[in-house]
Structures are given as C-alpha cells and as structure tokens.
Amino acid sequence: xxxxxxxxxxxxxxxxxxxxxxxxxxxxxxxxxxxxxxxxxxxxxxxxxxxxxxxxxxxxxxxxxxxxxxxxxxxxxxxxxxxxxxxxxxxxxxxxxxxxxxxxxxxxxxxxxxxxxxxxxxxxxxxxxxxxxxxxxxxxxxxxxxxxxxxxxxxxxxxxxxxxxxxxxxxxxxxxxxxxxxxxxxxxxxxxxxxxxxxxxxxxxxxxxxxxxxxxxxxxxxxxxxxxxxxxxxxxxxxxxxxxxxxxxxxxxxxxxxxxxxxxxxxxxxxxxxxxxxxxxxxxxxxxxxxxxxxxxxxxxxxxxxxxxxxxxxxxxxxxxxxxxx
Numbered sequence: 001x002x003x004x005x006x007x008x009x010x011x012x013x014x015x016x017x018x019x020x021x022x023x024x025x026x027x028x029x030x031x032x033x034x035x036x037x038x039x040x041x042x043x044x045x046x047x048x049x050x051x052x053x054x055x056x057x058x059x060x061x062x063x064x065x066x067x068x069x070x071x072x073x074x075x076x077x078x079x080x081x082x083x084x085x086x087x088x089x090x091x092x093x094x095x096x097x098x099x100x101x102x103x104x105x106x107x108x109x110x111x112x113x114x115x116x117x118x119x120x121x122x123x124x125x126x127x128x129x130x131x132x133x134x135x136x137x138x139x140x141x142x143x144x145x146x147x148x149x150x151x152x153x154x155x156x157x158x159x160x161x162x163x164x165x166x167x168x169x170x171x172x173x174x175x176x177x178x179x180x181x182x183x184x185x186x187x188x189x190x191x192x193x194x195x196x197x198x199x200x201x202x203x204x205x206x207x208x209x210x211x212x213x214x215x216x217x218x219x220x221x222x223x224x225x226x227x228x229x230x231x232x233x234x235x236x237x238x239x240x241x242x243x244x245x246x247x248x249x250x251x252x253x254x255x256x257x258x259x260x261x262x263x264x265x266x267x268x269x270x271x272x273x274x275x276x277x278x279x280x281x282x283x284x285x286x287x288x289x290x291x292x293x294x295x296x297x298x299x300x301x302x303x304x305x306x307x308x309x310x311x312x313x314x315x316x317x318x319x320x321x322x323x324x325x326x
Contacts, residue, residue, distance in 0.1 A: 002014070003045075004201075006116070007199050008200075011076070011145070012045075013045065014044040015276075015277070016280075016292065016293065017044070017047065017281065018046065018047045018280070018281065021058070022282060023049070024061045025054040026284060035289050038289055040074060042293045042296070046076045047062065047078065049078070049079045050079055051079060051101050059108035063111070066109075066110070072111060077109065078117075078118060079118070080117075081097075081118075084097070091122070093122070095131070102117060112142070114145070115146060116144070116148055118150050119131055119134075120150050121150060122156045128159060135147040135164075135173075136171050146175070148174050148177065150177040151177070152191065155190070157191055158197075161173050162198070172199070173198065173200045174200065175200060175202070176200045176201070177202075177205055178205060179204075180192075180206075180273070180279075181206055181209040182213060182247050182269055182270070182308060183210075183244050183247055183312070187202075188321075190321050192275055196274070196275045201276075201277035202275045204270050205280050207270035208266055209266065210236050212248060214261075217240060218248060250308060254307070258300075264294060265308075268300050272300070272305075
C-alpha cells in the first residue's frame with residue numbers, strides 16, 4: 001500500500017487507515033484479529049481508535065492483538081481524548097482531563113507511547129492554549145510522537161495551528177481528522193484550506209458516507225447494517241435523503257462503467273483528494289475490509305472524477321472560501 005507523509009512531518013501513514021469504532025462492541029476479538037492481519041498484510045500501518053470507542057474496549061482489544069498478532073513497531077497507532085459523552089459536559093479539553101485520559105489510553109493499549117494523539121473535538125469552555133499545552137506535554141514526555149485535532153472548524157484549526165507555529169518549543173499539528181466523503185464535503189469550505197495552508201495532513205473519516213455510498217441502502221434498510229443498529233442508526237440516518245440518493249446513484253453508475261463497485265469508486269475519490277493523507281475505513285467484517293483494500297488497484301479517470309465532483313459539490317455561500325452565492 002502506498003505511504004504518505006502526514007502533513008509537513010516525517011511520519012508516514014498508509015493511504016488507507018483502519019478504523020476501530022465498533023471494536024469491542026459489534027466487532028469481537030476474532031473478527032478484529034482477522035481484520036488487523038488482513039490490513040497489515042496489505043501494507044497498511046495506520047490504526048485509528050479513541051478512548052471512548054466501546055468505552056475503552058477498542059483500545060484494550062487492540063492491545064491484545066499487538067501483543068499476540070502484529071508487532072507494535074509495525075503499526076502507527078492513533079487515539080483520541082476529550083470526548084466525554086456520559087457526562088453533562090460533552091467535550092473536555094482541559095489539560096488535566098486530556099493528560100489523565102492519555103495515561104488511561106496507554107494503559108489500555110499496553111504501550112509506552114502512541115504515534116498520533118488527537119484532541120477529539122474543540123472545547124469552547126477551555127482556552128485553546130490550555131488544550132494545546134497538553135499536546136506539548138504529551139510529546140515532550142514521550143507519551144506521544146505526533147499530535148493532531150479532530151472536528152475543528154476552519155477558524156479553530158487555523159488558530160490552533162498558528163499558535164503552535166508561533167511559539168518556540170511548541171509541537172506543530174501533524175494531522176486533522178474530519179469527516180469527508182462525496183456526501184459530506186463541508187470541510188472544503190474552510191477547514192481543508194486551513195489545514196493545507198498550515199501543512200496539516202487530513203485524515204478522512206467516514207469516507208464511505210457512513211456506509212451509504214456502498215449502495216447498501218438503495219433498496220431498503222438491511223437488518224445487519226449500521227442503519228439498523230440500535231447504536232448507529234442515528235449515525236446513518238442523515239445520509240438517507242433525496243440529495244444523498246442522487247449522489248449514490250451517480251456513484252453506482254460510475255462503478256458500472258468501470259466494472260468496479262460503488263465502495264471502490266467512493267473510496268478512491270476521497271483517497272486521492274488534495275490534502276488527504278489517509279482515508280479511514282471501519283469495517284464490520286473482514287470481507288468488507290477486503291473490498292475496501294482492493295481500491296488500491298483503482299484510480300478514477302478524470303471525466304468520472306469530474307462528474308462526481310459536480311453532482312456532490314457543496315454550496316459555498318458568502319463568506320466561505322471561494323463563495324459563489326450570497
């Protein structure tokens with residue numbers, strides 16, 4: 001699998017990453033082991049998790065597999081901290097919370113360090129300078145090698161990246177993880193231009209439109225799908241409307257013309273967008289992961305890429321980047 005540098009750093013990540021959001025809940029140990037082995041055998045190295053995935057069980061499961069199946073040194077492990085969905089405060093970017101969460105992640109992961117540590121979301125209740133100071137401490141103490149942020153808006157990302165660059169001794173942001181797909185191109189308005197300008201690499205989350213771009217929902221709601229899951233139905237529902245249907249139909253048409261699959265077409269489109277370092281794929285089964293990994297053999301022709309660009313284009317309204325409508 002092709003490797004790419006994460007932003008303006010020396011860290012190389014596979015251009016497809018393995019997501020673990022369902023590990024420890026919908027994905028058991030044997031299935032997770034099969035997925036990780038398949039991914040590494042295909043040349044992948046980036047595994048993305050978080051302290052809140054399955055209440056920490058995703059990290060713990062990954063530690064069991066790195067002990068017995070894949071050497072720790074073969075992986076780029078990325079995790080996150082700052083999301084606290086069980087409390088009245090949805091996000092906590094305070095230095096104390098973040099560093100305590102990192103220590104807990106390291107214990108669950110069974111490792112002395114993570115390759116990439118990410119703030120899970122912007123916390124408006126904490127000064128961003130305090131949040132960023134936790135990233136500096138994590139790197140200076142050896143607990144993290146590189147740092148990044150998730151789901152920051154354009155101005156938030158620009159402010160954070162500028163702060164880190166402007167002060168001697170601070171650690172530059174390596175990556176920004178945001179949702180990006182043919183069904184969600186909102187980051188192109190401001191966040192992606194900010195990331196590219198600052199030399200921050202993009203990790204594209206949900207590149208298959210939360211599974212909708214595979215075409216599985218074109219004719220109903222499969223009972224074994226995330227859309228039918230009591231945990232994830234609300235995650236899928238926003239992408240089941242009329243606009244999404246038009247985009248999915250276009251992807252299916254392109255796939256037919258290429259003798260490929262909607263999954264491969266949609267994933268290749270995201271993977272090769274300017275600024276994307278890696279597209280993160282979360283599979284329920286090893287078969288689904290194999291289908292995603294097969295996209296390495298596909299490069300979209302320019303005319304198909306252009307057609308997909310047109311039908312999925314976001315509306316840029318004043319004062320968005322490149323606005324065309326008031």
